Amino acid sequence: MMQSHIRETTTVAEWVSLMSIKTREQPRHYFDPEKLEQLVQSIAQHGILEPLLVRPLATDQYELVAGERRYRAALKLGLPEVPVVIRQLSDDEAIQLALIENLQREDLNPIEETEGVLQLLAFRLKMPVQAVPALLYQMKNALEKETDARNNVIPKFRSDQTLEIQSVFQDLGLMNWLSFTCNRLPLLNLPNEILNAIRSGKIAYTKALAIARIKDESQRRTLLDRAIDENLSLNQIRAYIKAIKPQPNLQSPQFLVTNLYRRLLKAKLWEDPQRWTKAQALLAELEALLDQESQNHIT
Numbered sequence: 407m408m409q410s411h412i413r414e415t416t417t418v419a420e421w422v423s424l425m426s427i428k429t430r431e432q433p434r435h436y437f438d439p440e441k442l443e444q445l446v447q448s449i450a451q452h453g454i455l456e457p458l459l460v461r462p463l464a465t466d467q468y469e470l471v472a473g474e475r476r477y478r479a480a481l482k483l484g485l486p487e488v489p490v491v492i493r494q495l496s497d498d499e500a501i502q503l504a505l506i507e508n509l510q511r512e513d514l515n516p517i518e519e520t521e522g523v524l525q526l527l528a529f530r531l532k533m534p535v536q537a538v539p540a541l542l543y544q545m546k547n548a549l550e551k552e553t554d555a556r557n558n559v560i561p562k563f564r565s566d567q568t569l570e571i572q573s574v575f576q577d578l579g580l581m582n583w584l585s586f587t588c589n590r591l592p593l594l595n596l597p598n599e600i601l602n603a604i605r606s607g608k609i610a611y612t613k614a615l616a617i618a619r620i621k622d623e624s625q626r627r628t629l630l631d632r633a634i635d636e637n638l639s640l641n642q643i644r645a646y647i648k649a650i651k652p653q654p655n656l657q658s659p660q661f662l663v664t665n666l667y668r669r670l671l672k673a674k675l676w677e678d679p680q681r682w683t684k685a686q687a688l689l690a691e692l693e694a695l696l697d698q699e700s701q702n703h704i705t
Contacts, residue, residue: 419489420491420492422487422490426466427458427468428469429469437478442482449483450483454476454489456473457473458473458476458488459473460490502526517601520593530574539591545568545583546588549584599626599627600626613638617630619647620647629646629647
């Protein structure tokens with residue numbers, strides 16, 4: 407992926423001292439302890455099957471570009487050496503490869519994937535991450551105004567930024583920019599406690615999304631804590647939400663009128679001449695009542 411932006415180099419693995427590898431801030435900030443321990447056990451039994459990607463620094467010193475989980479597992483096991491692929495990479499190339507490697511993880515949840523794509527777009531566009539969503543929404547609005555939505559084509563303006571965004575999504579092969587803007591960006595508007603729980607791997611994305619639908623903050627936090635502590639299933643969470651959902655007052659005027667309106671639409675009385683004649687008489691009485699009420703307000 408994105409080979410046009412990275413210089414071609416050999417991929418022959420070499421063995422280097424683990425202590426000779428330095429780390430830098432990586433795009434990925436959370437590592438699930440349980441999954442990391444599983445990797446530790448796998449490496450202890452089978453070794454490191456995929457080399458780490460590093461770039462040379464000073465003599466016999468390297469900087470980790472991709473493979474931090476394997477690096478951390480190797481540290482836990484106290485391995486003296488690890489297999490690596492050494493590439494001559496600029497700072498920009500190293501950052502881009504780290505971002506791409508993070509996006510190619512199989513266990514990436516939609517929140518992490520969304521944030522990773524935004525980081526990559528920000529890097530390629532050379533703009534702050536916070537400014538990228540506004541640009542994507544601008545493209546979406548232009549598309550809706552200037553083109554037939556069924557064609558799903560790019561708007562008439564073809565700025566360098568627009569073309570770069572298209573290129574990123576085409577290379578990643580995850581989804582197109584419009585789908586990302588419509589379906590993924592809204593996820594970042596979830597309540598902070600929900601976002602943090604998903605990012606830290608405390609709760610599955612599908613469970614967290616169900617909890618996020620609770621409007622009351624206190625009830626939402628209570629259920630989130632309980633779901634994490636008791637490892638509630640999605641069905642249990644849905645049952646809890648149904649139980650705390652306020653029930654309508656079946657005798658309230660608003661409910662009676664709304665319910666009658668829905669039943670009238672469903673019944674389609676106008677399709678039966680006899681029933682429609684009777685309904686028209688009742689509707690005329692209602693209209694007269696409403697007209698009288700309007701006149702009272704005027705006077």
